[in-house]
Amino acid sequence: MNEDSLYIEQFLVGEEEGFEMLVRKYQDRVLNIVYSLIGQDREAEDIAQEAFLKVYHNLASFKQRSQFSTWLYRIVVNVTYDFLRKRKNFINDEAMLKSIPATYDGPKDSLLIKEREALIRKVIGKVPFKYRAAVVLKDIEGLSYIEISKILRCSIGTVESRIYRARQFLKEELFKVRGELI
């Protein structure tokens, strides 16, 4: 029995600590996936919270046929997708670029990091969601193709193709933004 299963068992016998341990273990991974998918901080925290609430309310019905992380990430991707669909505005580029201060007092490196971060968010925002989800799970979370195929409920071939297409989008968008690949 792995660590996650122990926490789940603990939760199922009425100890909330089991659920809290799962949250502590996965909160940053979940946050980074959501943040990469939507590109905004505050909302990423809210979505992460909503995803964990879904886990809390449905953990009793989780059959443990797949890994807990697979199930969790599937919830995270679905909650994020629902959020974006409701908002009908996947990433507001202007708002994102405005979030970079015009004058920044910090070290020059920090400004460069911020600019780069904004550029990454802008470029990712242009990639269609189904390709974005695959490439974020691969390059941000470092999951294998087989894990991604289980999360997104598609074949490994589809995962491969989505990741390839996402990178093609990234490449083209970067050309548009900078005129050359960074």
Next chain:
Amino acid sequence: MKECVKVKRLLSRYLDKEAGVKDAIFVEEHLKRCPFCKIELSELTRAKEFLSEKQRKALPQDYLVCRLREEIAGSRNRQESLSWLVGMGNLSRRLIPIPVTVIALSIAFLVLSSRQQVNKYSLEEHILSGNQTTAEVALGLILGTED
């Protein structure tokens, strides 16, 4: 050219170290001969690196746990207040006729008394007008049947 199409399909898998040994050897052999596929691989590699350079966010240890505790406690309270209402269901169903009857009687009383009030004035007006007031007319005015 046919080989390029096949290699391009395998490039992402190869880049992510997900290709089988045979496929990996095939791609590597092709890359030695084909500058176009080599450029494609280098561009894909840079796109991958670009994404993996994204800053990682980290939350304080119990930040989300605290938020979730509050949210769960809130939803539990809401559920409890709802279950209290559900529990009250049978009793409230039995008690509902009482306030309904009281309200209906009150409305009837107010309507009747206001009509009587109006008719009393009508009776007084009738008397003051100097017309003949018989018992029948007076009763009619009180009950509202007399114009």
